[in-house]
Amino acid sequence: MSLFKALTIAGSDSGGGAGIQADLKTFQELDVYGMSVITAITAQNTLGVHAVYPQTVESVVAQLKAVAEDLKPEAVKTGMLFSKEIIQAVAEQIENYQLKNLVIDPVMIAKGGGQLLKDDAIDALCEYLLPKATLITPNLPEAMRIADMKKVETITDMKKAAKRIYHLGVKHVLIKGGHLSSDQKAIDLLYDGSTYYSVSSDRIDTKHTHGTGCTYSAAITAELAKGNELYKAVNKAKHFITCAIRHSLAIGNGIGPTNHRGHRIENKEG
Numbered sequence: 001m002s003l004f005k006a007l008t009i010a011g012s013d014s015g016g017g018a019g020i021q022a023d024l025k026t027f028q029e030l031d032v033y034g035m036s037v038i039t040a041i042t043a044q045n046t047l048g049v050h051a052v053y054p055q056t057v058e059s060v061v062a063q064l065k066a067v068a069e070d071l072k073p074e075a076v077k078t079g080m081l082f083s084k085e086i087i088q089a090v091a092e093q094i095e096n097y098q099l100k101n102l103v104i105d106p107v108m109i110a111k112g113g114g115q116l117l118k119d120d121a122i123d124a125l126c127e128y129l130l131p132k133a134t135l136i137t138p139n140l141p142e143a144m145r146i147a148d149m150k151k152v153e154t155i156t157d158m159k160k161a162a163k164r165i166y167h168l169g170v171k172h173v174l175i176k177g178g179h180l181s182s183d184q185k186a187i188d189l190l191y192d193g194s195t196y197y198s199v200s201s202d203r204i205d206t207k208h209t210h211g212t213g214c215t216y217s218a219a220i221t222a223e224l225a226k227g228n229e230l231y232k233a234v235n236k237a238k239h240f241i242t243c244a245i246r247h248s249l250a251i252g253n254g255i256g257p258t259n260h261r262g263h264r265i266e267n268k269e270g
């Protein structure tokens with residue numbers, strides 16, 4: 001049996017619910033061998049981000065070279081990238097090693113508060129990384145910033161933002177609807193430059209949604225690593241994240257994490 005490999009380039013969440021930790025748990029659950037390049041260490045728990053310690057560009061490049069030269073991932077995702085210097089270095093190495101199936105989760109602000117991408121880094125993300133990517137997965141506030149719109153709050157806004165982001169050079173845009181009003185389903189909108197696809201689930205009534213975006217983009221990356229085409233990978237990942245939210249964990253005193261074993265519980269695998 002083939003063993004597929006996926007790489008996450010992201011920040012560490014000491015609380016284990018988001019970032020590198022969520023990504024590696026997701027890869028493991030989906031039977032994909034996981035590797036990591038750590039861009040920043042955060043001191044974080046369910047209540048928020050206490051401190052951010054960015055890695056040097058030298059450290060990020062060394063980690064990426066070590067993985068790319070030996071282990072050769074079939075798919076790669078980026079999460080917290082923090083600065084324009086790190087973004088530029090990551091983009092150069094992705095080009096250098098011709099890494100394919102690139103998924104960008106443009107993480108900006110943590111759910112509990114805490115800036116994970118500097119304001120002056122958004123332009124670098126658009127200029128250097130988007131043209132190399134198979135998919136970008138912004139939530140509504142991130143879509144608003146990247147599309148340079150005043151608001152993204154409705155499905156109509158999401159369609160307009162997706163088109164604007166597509167024209168920055170990325171192959172597909174998936175705008176996540178977790179932040180839509182709470183009486184609406186959890187509708188995500190996928191756009192490939194010609195057609196809009198709705199990827200939807202019932203909205204689950206829980207406050208424990210720490211790491212939903214990281215887990216979702218990691219699941220898409222794992223499914224791409226296994227050779228699934230994009231639309232199928234997104235649909236499989238939507239099932240994975242919905243199970244993870246339905247069985248999310250009420251641990252800590254704030255916003256608890258999703259449960260990466262949720263899909264097993266629903267399949268009665270224990």
Ligand SMILES: Nc1ncnc2c1ncn2[C@@H]1O[C@H](COP(=O)(O)OP(=O)(O)OP(=O)(O)O)[C@@H](O)[C@H]1O
Pocket residue numbers: 018110111138139140176177178179186187188201202203204205206209210211212213214215216238241242245
């Ligand atoms: N309450 C919910 N019930 C069901 N699905 C949800 C809920 N909240 C979010 N989702 C889904 O979870 C996925 C992640 O979307 P979301 O908008 O929460 O991302 P995000 O804000 O980037 O997450 P985070 O910043 O917490 O990592 C999407 O598929 C979204 O529709």
Ligand SMILES: Cc1ncc(COP(=O)(O)O)c(N)n1
Pocket residue numbers: 010011012013018019020042044079080107109110111112116209210211212213214
């Ligand atoms: C290292 C890291 N990466 C990403 C997130 C976003 O996740 P959330 O918005 O659920 O806090 C985070 N909190 N920490």
